[in-house]
Amino acid sequence: MSEKIPATVITGFLGAGKTSLIRHLIENSDGRKLALIINEFGDLGVDGDLLKGCGNENCTEEDIVELANGCICCTVADDFLPTIQKILSRKDRPDHIIVETSGLALPKPLVRAFGWPEVRTQVTVDGVVTVIDGPAYRDGLFAANPDAVQAQREADEMLDHDSPLEELFDDQINCADMIIFNKADLLEESEISTAAAELKGRLRPQVKMLQTSHGKLDARILLGLGAAAEDDLDTRPSVHDDADDHEHDDFESFVLEVGEITSPDVLISKLEAAIAAEGILRVKGFLSVKDKDMRLVLQGVGNRLQHYFDRDWATDEERISKLVIIGEHDMDQAAITKLILG
Numbered sequence: 001m002s003e004k005i006p007a008t009v010i011t012g013f014l015g016a017g018k019t020s021l022i023r024h025l026i027e028n029s030d031g032r033k034l035a036l037i038i039n040e041f042g043d044l045g046v047d048g049d050l051l052k053g054c055g056n057e058n059c060t061e062e063d064i065v066e067l068a069n070g071c072i073c074c075t076v077a078d079d080f081l082p083t084i085q086k087i088l089s090r091k092d093r094p095d096h097i098i099v100e101t102s103g104l105a106l107p108k109p110l111v112r113a114f115g116w117p118e119v120r121t122q123v124t125v126d127g128v129v130t131v132i133d134g135p136a137y138r139d140g141l142f143a144a145n146p147d148a149v150q151a152q153r154e155a156d157e158m159l160d161h162d163s164p165l166e167e168l169f170d171d172q173i174n175c176a177d178m179i180i181f182n183k184a185d186l187l188e189e190s191e192i193s194t195a196a197a198e199l200k201g202r203l204r205p206q207v208k209m210l211q212t213s214h215g216k217l218d219a220r221i222l223l224g225l226g227a228a229a230e231d232d233l234d235t236r237p238s239v240h241d242d243a244d245d246h247e248h249d250d251f252e253s254f255v256l257e258v259g260e261i262t263s264p265d266v267l268i269s270k271l272e273a274a275i276a277a278e279g280i281l282r283v284k285g286f287l288s289v290k291d292k293d294m295r296l297v298l299q300g301v302g303n304r305l306q307h308y309f310d311r312d313w314a315t316d317e318e319r320i321s322k323l324v325i326i327g328e329h330d331m332d333q334a335a336i337t338k339l340i341l342g
């Protein structure tokens, strides 16, 4: 029997920096041949496309599989299992498998799937790595408003008091073997130490926390944790352990056809207005700009927007111009569309 292939699960909220971390890993894989399974919320495969563009021989386009049928925690049986089996049946099996969950996925059901008989004999979960968006943490995105929670508790002891964002965050850090506190470049040193002190008390004792910017970490630190996470799921509490009907209905997404744009700056101003008015959590996509040969990538996390040209459009390629917009379930799609396209 050959040795089990290690698999690393990379989780973390929308826009925390999972794809950036994986991109750095591909480019610095220390000789390991990697296979990637990329799961996204929203019907536009942005992360997979960006990673395929890396063009690294340790992780070619064929080594990257995109799962875009919803969050991986809900589609493990239909999507994840056949995908991993396909990877395992390859003649040139990878040295390491990386699974990027969508930013809204609960990692535990995925880790549990590695315990299935047909998988566990061949693969082990080397580690669950949870990426935290440093500025979002500092700004309290994952914290409930303590006053509001207290008032609610007093009103009804039986209510579920946690916000969807807080619950997700708890699940993602409770399942971790390693925490990557990312976007350190956007924080003061004192903000990082405050966060580290707060988070330490919430982590399982053996869990290490590292700070980084743009996910630039040595592959030897990230890979080879040897956690065998599928064997100690009981030590990784989840608020959703008993919730079979977890459907992500706290969040929703839609794809907006933007059409060819003439000015990125004009679009950015409109997006800023839409984000401020409608509380969008994440925007990303590809844009065609008039008279430009290159594709524009747009990334928005909270109110922070970034855009850059990544590559030339191929001559036979459709110049798509689409954004996926993700928000909480009550976001007003019509109002957002009007603000962006109007």
Ligand SMILES: Nc1nc2c(ncn2[C@@H]2O[C@H](COP(=O)(O)OP(=O)(O)OP(=O)(O)O)[C@@H](O)[C@H]2O)c(=O)[nH]1
Binding pocket: 012, 013, 014, 015, 016, 017, 018, 019, 020, 021, 047, 102, 103, 182, 183, 184, 185, 186, 212, 213, 214, 215, 282, 284, 299, 300, 301, 306
């Ligand atoms: N300033 C700064 N920006 C970062 C850092 N890491 C990632 N970003 C930016 O944050 C945005 C989101 O990064 P991604 O790596 O796509 O995040 P993700 O977690 O894969 O996002 P989803 O898959 O959509 O959940 C991009 O615009 C990145 O360039 C960082 O350390 N510092």
